[in-house]
Amino acid sequence: MNVFSTLLARDLKLAIRQSADSLTVVAFFAIATVLFPFGVGPETNVLERISGGVLWVTALLAALLSLDRIFTVDYEDGTLDQLVLTGQPLSIVVLAKITAHWLTTGVPLLIVSPLLAVTLHLPTAGYAPLLLALLLGTPTVSLVGAVGAALVLGTRRGGVLLSLLVLPLYIPVLIFGAMAVEAATTGRSATPELLVLAGFAVLAVTLCPWATAAAVRQAVE
Amino acid sequence: MKIANAIFPWAAGLAVLLFAVGLPIALVTSPPDYQQGETVRILYLHVPAAVMGEMIYYAMASGSAAYLIWRHPMAGLVAKASAPVGAMFTALCLICGMLWGEPMWGTFWVWDARLTSTLIMFFIYLGYIALGDAFEDPERGDRAAAILALVGVVNVPIIKFSVNWWNTLHQPASLSLTKSNMSGEMLLPLFLMMGAYGMFYVTVLVIRVRSELLAAKIRNARMSQIAGNEAAQAIG
Amino acid sequence: MSGDSFTAGTFSGSNLACRRGGRLVFTGLAFSLPAGGALILRGANGSGKTTLLRLMAGLIPPTAGHLAWSDQPLDDSDEHAAKLRFVSHLDAVKPALSVAENLSFWSALWSGRIDDAATLRAMDAFGLRHLATFPGRLLSAGQRHRLALARLLVAPAPLWLLDEPGNALDEASLGALTAAIADHRGRGGSVVVASHGSAFVNDGNTLDVGTFTPKTAVHWSDDADEESAA
Structure with missing residues (x-):
């Protein structure tokens, strides 16, 4: 049992015991997506055209709403102090928490996305790239989001501020995620976009735990 | 701070001089472009603002790095004081871009790669300013904002790359704001305005750092006063 | 309790200063805590007891001075953290x-x-x-x-840092805490207690953090002058 697996197991246990939190995020994803046909009209050709982008935007917003779960509770009840003092590298500790966030937010969003894609008439060719893009893109969303979540610990208006910090940084993932779907539905190969998303994930997993650890350290200081 | 005090009058004077010389040349006496006509004059305000907006971000990130690594308070102050100036230049760049776009593209906003990147840059500045201001303890705000500036500096090239990719696939390259060939007559007003903006930045930076130092002194005096009163009560 | 004892040596700090929110909380503070020793932190509210404990834990870097184990200045905060247990006013x-x-x-x-x-x-x-x-x-x-105090006993560590550990405890639990600390010290463990009331230790050095608060004359506003005159 090392620090990573111990902490991951605890966070997953907490998420399962408080599964309403994860379900709320998924429910938000669904309701926000369903708003679009009301906004732009139910015509199949319009919805087809925007489905990939809409799913990505709503998935990002849903993930954004769940980011404060990563650290806020631990910060407020004193657990974060103790986690800084485990004697193990803090980047491993935060990586465990980020992994737990991805498993309890990114993966559920990934699972329900095909259902929502049906309501937006996503062309058949778009499903595989959508799932692959979400699989490669949502880890980056959790990793980058964790940096923001750690930075706003102890602020007066954490939630709104967090979106201002994190959403501009999500734009690259949004661009390539949505374009992967678009490429496939317009007969192009989605491979380049998917490769870029994979590159982003590799970059994020090497840099973000480190930046998050620095942010956590200054938060408990 | 001594260096800052020494360069302050020079920077302020040069800023006034360069604006006094540069603005008339840029807006009145320089020749109109054969293709863009009088509209080209907007570029003399737009292009240097874009350059300054980006350069100030890198200055801010360097200051933040120095602040985090060596805990040098002055570096942190420079970073903090730079942000609103940088945000102002990106905003100026966007406004000029929109004013230029109306006659050239027939619309105030086009999702041009450079304009879009500048818009995102503007949001990143806003986030930095908001984060630095969001804590009860200003030192915590400085540290958090410094980390954000470094995260941002890694992201800026990635954002530019992404926006370029997105832009080239969605619309064919139209007449870009800066693509036309620069003639010598155009370079002069550009350089003058660039210099004026640069000196303006240095001037405002010194003023803002001074006032930040003063604010910190007032805060410290208040804090020590509270501590002193508490100690006096504990004894008495 | 397992019978193993600690060999971590003396935990000390020299010439420590800490600045919080622009204010110098204490300066020139030094302490030495041998294996099996106890240190009781005293001082008025706001004198910096909690700040000093968090600094000892490595959560706050000292503005000046350094901490040391057996006169070896500590340079790895993770290595230091592995040697201590910290009980704060938050129960986690x-x-x-x-x-x-x-x-x-x-x-x-x-x-x-x-x-x-x-x-x-x-x-x-x-x-x-x-x-x-x-x-x-x-x-x-x-x-x-x-429950927070029981964490001290689930995995041994030589240094205990306790912030007001007697808060909200009944008579029996106060006794349990005193016994736990005595047992810990008996095996060569050391303890720092920040406390207003009982310190739960029979013998130990007392450190009044308030005496290290810099006494700067502040002339900020008129009523401040009046108060200092009075």
Whole structure:
């Protein structure tokens, strides 16, 4: 049992015991997506055209709403102090928490996305790239989001501020995620976009735990 | 701070001089472009603002790095004081871009790669300013904002790359704001305005750092006063 | 308790200064805590007891001076953190986990293995055995604090840093805490206690943090002058 697996197991246990939190995020994803046909009209050709982008935007917003779960509770009840003092590298500790966030937010969003894609008439060719893009893109969303979540610990208006910090940084993932779907539905190969998303994930997993650890350290200081 | 005090009058004077010389040349006496006509004059305000907006971000990130690594308070102050100036230049760049776009593209906003990147840059500045201001303890705000500036500096090239990719696939390259060939007559007003903006930045930076130092002194005096009163009560 | 004893040596700090929110909380502060020793931190509210404890834990870097183990200045905060347990005024109890689960999580995190025997001993020491399966959310403030103190016993560490450990404790639990500290010191462990009231130690050095607060004359406003004149 090392620090990573111990902490991951605890966070997953907490998420399962408080599964309403994860379900709320998924429910938000669904309701926000369903708003679009009301906004732009139910015509199949319009919805087809925007489905990939809409799913990505709503998935990002849903993930954004769940980011404060990563650290806020631990910060407020004193657990974060103790986690800084485990004697193990803090980047491993935060990586465990980020992994737990991805498993309890990114993966559920990934699972329900095909259902929502049906309501937006996503062309058949778009499903595989959508799932692959979400699989490669949502880890980056959790990793980058964790940096923001750690930075706003102890602020007066954490939630709104967090979106201002994190959403501009999500734009690259949004661009390539949505374009992967678009490429496939317009007969192009989605491979380049998917490769870029994979590159982003590799970059994020090497840099973000480190930046998050620095942010956590200054938060408990 | 001594260096800052020494360069302050020079920077302020040069800023006034360069604006006094540069603005008339840029807006009145320089020749109109054969293709863009009088509209080209907007570029003399737009292009240097874009350059300054980006350069100030890198200055801010360097200051933040120095602040985090060596805990040098002055570096942190420079970073903090730079942000609103940088945000102002990106905003100026966007406004000029929109004013230029109306006659050239027939619309105030086009999702041009450079304009879009500048818009995102503007949001990143806003986030930095908001984060630095969001804590009860200003030192915590400085540290958090410094980390954000470094995260941002890694992201800026990635954002530019992404926006370029997105832009080239969605619309064919139209007449870009800066693509036309620069003639010598155009370079002069550009350089003058660039210099004026640069000196303006240095001037405002010194003023803002001074006032930040003063604010910190007032805060410290208040804090020590509270501590002193508490100690006096504990004894008495 | 297992019979093993600690060999961590003397924990000391020299010439420590700390600045918080622009104010110098203390300066020129020094202490030395031998194995088996106890240090009691005293001082008025705001004098910096909690700040000093968090600095000793490595959560706050000192503005000047340094901490040391056996005169070796510490340069690796993770290595230092592995030698200490910190009980703050926040209990770090998860409402959705049972008492036993709360304890075994920290046991696994610190010792790298699931040690049910240590968890049981810790619960016994602070009278939590009958609450083992109760979720944290049902505990009273005193019970939550006992759970936080029980964490000290799930995995051994030579240095205990305790911030007002007697808060919200009943008579029996105060006795349990005193016994736990005595046992810890008997095995060569050392303890720092920040406390207004009982310090839970028979003999120990007292450090009044307030005496290290810089006495600067502040002439800020008219009424400040009046107060200092009075």
